[in-house]
Structure formats: C-alpha cells, structure tokens
Amino acid sequence: MMQRTIPIAILCLSGTIMVAAYFLSFAQSWGETVTTWFNILAAVALVLGAGNLIAVNLEKISSQRAGWGYAAITLASFAFMLVVGLLKVGAVPDPKHPGVAFAGSYESAASPFGWMYEYVMSPLTATMFAMLAFYVASAAFRAFRAKNVESILLLGTAFIVLLAQTAAGMFLTGWIPEDSAFAFLRLDHIKTGIMNHVQTAGMRAIMIGIALGIVAMSLRLILGIDRSYLSKN
Amino acid sequence: MQRLSSRRLHTGLAVASAAILVPCVAALGDVGAGAADAAAAVAAEGTWFKMDRLPLFVMLVVVGVAIIVAIELARSGRVVKIRRMAALDAVDEAIGRATEMGRPVLFIPGIMDMTEIQTVAGVTILGRVAKTAAEYDAKLEVPTSRSIVMSAARDVVQAAHFEAGRPETYDAGKINYITDEQFGYVAAVTGTMMRERPAACFYMGAFYAESLLFAENGNSIGAIQIAGTAEPSQLPFFVAACDYTLIGEEFFAASAYLSGEKVQLGSIQGQDFGKLIAMALIVVGVGLSTVAAIVPGEIGKFMTGFKDLIGG
Numbered sequence: 001m002m003q004r005t006i007p008i009a010i011l012c013l014s015g016t017i018m019v020a021a022y023f024l025s026f027a028q029s030w031g032e033t034v035t036t037w038f039n040i041l042a043a044v045a046l047v048l049g050a051g052n053l054i055a056v057n058l059e060k061i062s063s064q065r066a067g068w069g070y071a072a073i074t075l076a077s078f079a080f081m082l083v084v085g086l087l088k089v090g091a092v093p094d095p096k097h098p099g100v101a102f103a104g105s106y107e108s109a110a111s112p113f114g115w116m117y118e119y120v121m122s123p124l125t126a127t128m129f130a131m132l133a134f135y136v137a138s139a140a141f142r143a144f145r146a147k148n149v150e151s152i153l154l155l156g157t158a159f160i161v162l163l164a165q166t167a168a169g170m171f172l173t174g175w176i177p178e179d180s181a182f183a184f185l186r187l188d189h190i191k192t193g194i195m196n197h198v199q200t201a202g203m204r205a206i207m208i209g210i211a212l213g214i215v216a217m218s219l220r221l222i223l224g225i226d227r228s229y230l231s232k233n
Numbered sequence: 234m235q236r237l238s239s240r241r242l243h244t245g246l247a248v249a250s251a252a253i254l255v256p257c258v259a260a261l262g263d264v265g266a267g268a269a270d271a272a273a274a275v276a277a278e279g280t281w282f283k284m285d286r287l288p289l290f291v292m293l294v295v296v297g298v299a300i301i302v303a304i305e306l307a308r309s310g311r312v313v314k315i316r317r318m319a320a321l322d323a324v325d326e327a328i329g330r331a332t333e334m335g336r337p338v339l340f341i342p343g344i345m346d347m348t349e350i351q352t353v354a355g356v357t358i359l360g361r362v363a364k365t366a367a368e369y370d371a372k373l374e375v376p377t378s379r380s381i382v383m384s385a386a387r388d389v390v391q392a393a394h395f396e397a398g399r400p401e402t403y404d405a406g407k408i409n410y411i412t413d414e415q416f417g418y419v420a421a422v423t424g425t426m427m428r429e430r431p432a433a434c435f436y437m438g439a440f441y442a443e444s445l446l447f448a449e450n451g452n453s454i455g456a457i458q459i460a461g462t463a464e465p466s467q468l469p470f471f472v473a474a475c476d477y478t479l480i481g482e483e484f485f486a487a488s489a490y491l492s493g494e495k496v497q498l499g500s501i502q503g504q505d506f507g508k509l510i511a512m513a514l515i516v517v518g519v520g521l522s523t524v525a526a527i528v529p530g531e532i533g534k535f536m537t538g539f540k541d542l543i544g545g
C-alpha cells in the first residue's frame with residue numbers, strides 16, 4: 001500500500017512544483033531543486049547499471065557463451081576507462097598547479113582517457129552513424145514503391161524534393177526566370193512550397209496532437225489514475 | 234538485492250516523474266509560441282506570474298479541466314468509445330508468432346531517461362507486452378540505455394508476471410543496462426538482433442538517429458515490428474520500416490487504451506476536446522489573418538493583435 005502511495009504523493013507534489021516553476025517567478029528555484037534531486041538519484045542508479053553490466057558480462061565469460069570474447073573486451077575497456085578516468089592517469093598538468101598531478105585535465109587527447117575517447121570511441125560512434133546512410137537508402141527503396149495512390153503521392157513528392165535538392169533540379173528548371181508568370185514551375189519553388197506548406201502543416205498537426213497527448217498522460221500520472229509504471233506487489 | 238533496487242526504483246520514479254510536466258508544458262509552449270512571443274511585449278517585469286506565459290497557462294487550464302471533466306464523466310458510468318488502434322491490436326499477434334517460432338521478443342524503451350515522458354509511456358506499454366509474453370511463455374528481452382529505466386522495466390515486468398499468474402518465469406537477467414552512449418547502445422542491440430533473431434520487436438519511447446538502425450535491422454531478420462514515438466523527425470523512419478507505428482498522440486493514448494479502464498479512456502476524450510479547441514483556434518486565426526490582410530488601418534491592427542494573443 002505505502003509502496004505505491006508514497007511514490008504517487010511524491011510524483012504529485014513534484015509535478016505540481018514543476019508546473020508552478022514554469023509559470024511563477026518565485027517557484028523557479030523549486031523546479032531546479034527537484035531537477036537536482038533527480039540528478040542525484042540518477043547518479044546512484046548509475047552504480048546499479050554498472051553493477052548489472054559487470055554481472056551480465058562476467059556471467060557470459062564464465063559460461064563461455066557465444067561471443068564471450070566480446071564480453072571480456074567490454075569489461076577490460078570498462079575497467080581501463082574507469083581507472084584512468086578516476087585516477088587521472090597521465091593527465092595533462094594544470095599550468096596553475098604544475099606540481100599537483102591530480103589537478104590536471106583528463107579530457108585532453110594527450111591523456112590516456114582523452115586519447116581513448118578521441119581515437120577509439122569517436123571513430124566507432126561515427127562508424128555506426130555513417131551506416132545510417134545505407135539504411136536510409138534501403139528503407140526509402142521499400143517506402144517509395146508505387147503500390148497504391150498514397151504511395152504514388154509519396155513517391156512523386158519525394159522525387160520532386162530530392163530532385164530540387166540536386167544540381168539537376170536547377171539544370172532542368174533554373175532557366176525559368178524568377179519574375180516570370182511560370183516561376184512557380186521551378187523545382188526549387190515547388191520544393192519550398194511542399195516543405196513550407198504541406199510538410200509544415202502536417203508536422204504541426206502531429207505536434208499539436210503530441211502536446212495534448214503529453215498533457216493528458218501527465219494528468220493521468222499526477223492524479224494517480226495511471227499507475228501501470230509502478231509495481232503491483 | 235531485488236527488493237533494494239525495487240525500493241530505489243519507486244523513489245527514483247517518483248522524483249523522475251517530477252519532470253514530466255516540463256516537457257508537457259514545453260510541448261504546449263512550442264505550439265503556442267506565437268502567443269508567447271506576442272504577449273512578451275506586454276510582459277510585466279518583476280511580477281510573481283510570468284505574464285508572457287499567460288495564454289499558455291489559460292490553454293493548459295482549459296485542456297486540463299476538459300480532461301478532468303471527461304475522466305469524471307467516465308467514472309460516473311458514461312460509455313467511452315475509442316477507435317481501434319491496429320498497432321496495439323497486433324501486440325498479441327506479434328508475441329504469439331514469437332512463441333510459435335520459439336524466438337524471443339525484443340522491447341526497446343527508447344534511449345532517454347525516466348525524465349522523458351515518452352520513456353514513461355514506453356514503460357507502461359512494456360507492462361502489457363510483458364504480461365502477454367508471460368501468458369504465452371515467450372522470452373522477453375529488454376536492453377536499456379539508462380540504469381533507472383532498467384530498474385523501472387524490471388519492476389514493471391515482474392509485476393506483469395505476477396498479474397499473469399506466472400511469477401516463477403520472471404527473469405531479471407533479461408532486462409539489462411547496456412550503456413548511456415547512443416551508438417554503443419545501438420551496436421549492442423543490433424548485435425543481439427542479429428544473433429538471437431527475435432521474432433517480434435517493439436520500439437516504444439524517445440528515439441533519435443538510432444531509430445532507423447533498429448528498424449532496418451529488425452526488418453532484415455524478418456521480425457514483426459511495432460513502433461511508437463512522439464519524435465516527429467523519427468516517425469517517417471518507423472512508418473517506412475515497421476509493420477505498425479503509433480504516431481504521436483496515439484503513443485500516449487496507448488497505456489489508457491491497453492488498460493481498458495473507463496477512467497483512463499475518459500482522459501483521451503478530454504484530450505480530443507483540446508484538439509477541438511486547437512482546430513477552432515486555427516480557423517479563427519486564419520480568419521483574423523485574412524481580415525487583417527484585407528482591412529487596413531486600426532481594424533487590421535486590432536485583428537493582428539488579437540490573433541497574436543490567441544496564438545496565431
């Protein structure tokens with residue numbers, strides 16, 4: 001009973017404070033305090049997450065499940081970054097306190113922590129992000145198949161927008177004078193019309209729906225009507 | 234250990250939810266940005282109420298009252314009709330298919346923390362997915378990118394197993410924290426997808442650049458995919474690559490829809506009243522803009538001022 005009542009009471013109070021902080025000048029600092037509470041909790045929970053990461057990977061290694069080598073690499077990397085980050089191993093000395101090694105910055109690429117981030121982590125992240133280009137192409141290939149009226153409209157619109165984005169768009173219709181009666185036929189004008197009117201109108205409709213949905217859901221949570229995110233036992 | 238994390242979760246959730254109304258208010262703020270800008274000109278400095286946010290406050294109160302009235306009407310026994318949502322009706326089919334194929338079900342609650350209301354919405358849907366998976370005895374995997382979300386997901390899935398009458402099948406080891414790093418998380422989850430080949434993938438929460446990476450990988454392994462997000466920029470990717478997508482407001486209505494409770498469904502009707510007000514304001518705004526453009530002088534200025542005040 002108390003296990004559900006107390007969290008809901010805290011939620012109700014905190015939610016009300018956040019609303020008050022948005023509209024009332026004197027309540028602004030209250031909202032900041034609530035945000036700080038969350039940050040403290042998140043920091044505590046990070047220990048829980050790290051513990052889980054270690055337990056899962058150790059279990060993989062001990063049972064020698066498929067891909068256990070990756071688990072070993074994960075744990076080794078985790079331990080290495082934790083040690084060199086926390087102990088500031090090889091940190092660049094601070095010019096103000098050259099004699100105190102611990103005062104140096106560990107974020108510089110000259111330190112092991114910064115070097116690992118700059119030359120290992122960043123390239124790996126960029127590689128994953130770069131793969132997106134290929135996935136966009138494959139998803140577009142499926143989405144733009146002319147199967148029915150809606151998909152034909154989608155295909156036609158996408159074709160115009162894509163063409164207008166390229167040099168070919170200007171080559172095909174760029175010769176139409178800007179001040180002529182036929183300027184609306186220029187691909188860049190058609191694209192601007194699609195983006196500014198059709199696309200923006202649709203996007204705003206979705207945004208209004210989202211805003212109202214958030215209000216309704218927030219009220220359900222704050223009033224304690226929706227408790228599905230809490231334990232029932 | 235489990236109880237400890239559970240208690241911590243409760244406190245965490247409660248405080249995390251404190252930030253729920255921030256995106257709520259901010260979202261309305263985006264919609265009514267025009268009104269806020271216009272009213273800013275007459276905002277009184279140093280007052281206890283932020284006058285530049287008055288139109289937004291009025292709108293919030295009207296919509297809030299409409300929702301509460303709708304909830305009370307539903308509570309008093311009024312019949313609430315909600316249109317069917319194909320994406321949610323397909324949940325059972327997707328999990329059933331995974332059970333028949335002997336493959337796992339993958340649920341991804343986005344990459345943001347519990348301060349993001351989309352994550353809260355995703356976790357509530359997870360409860361229903363977990364209950365069905367428990368009833369069908371399907372294996373459910375929930376990789377998370379935030380440790381608080383992991384705790385919340387564990388609690389919700391455990392509760393779902395209890396509700397399904399199968400507490401013994403709950404396995405906390407299937408709900409793991411991977412990393413806060415966006416693409417590190419993507420690498421781990423897509424790797425799991427390729428190795429374990431889940432038959433059903435659910436993407437419910439806040440997604441950014443990783444949305445298409447997940448959805449395309451899921452597509453390549455032939456999984457039934459159901460997505461839900463309120464990130465407008467990611468919706469096209471999910472629509473293109475997934476079998477079913479909950480778009481924006483549908484995503485927030487999902488937990489009420491799945492609960493089937495009259496009171497919760499009533500809030501969706503109240504939300505529709507807000508939509509009606511928005512439509513009326515759009516028509517009035519367009520009308521006033523047209524009048525302001527046609528009629529010159531003081532009448533035009535008055536129309537423009539009035540239009541700005543109501544958020545045109």
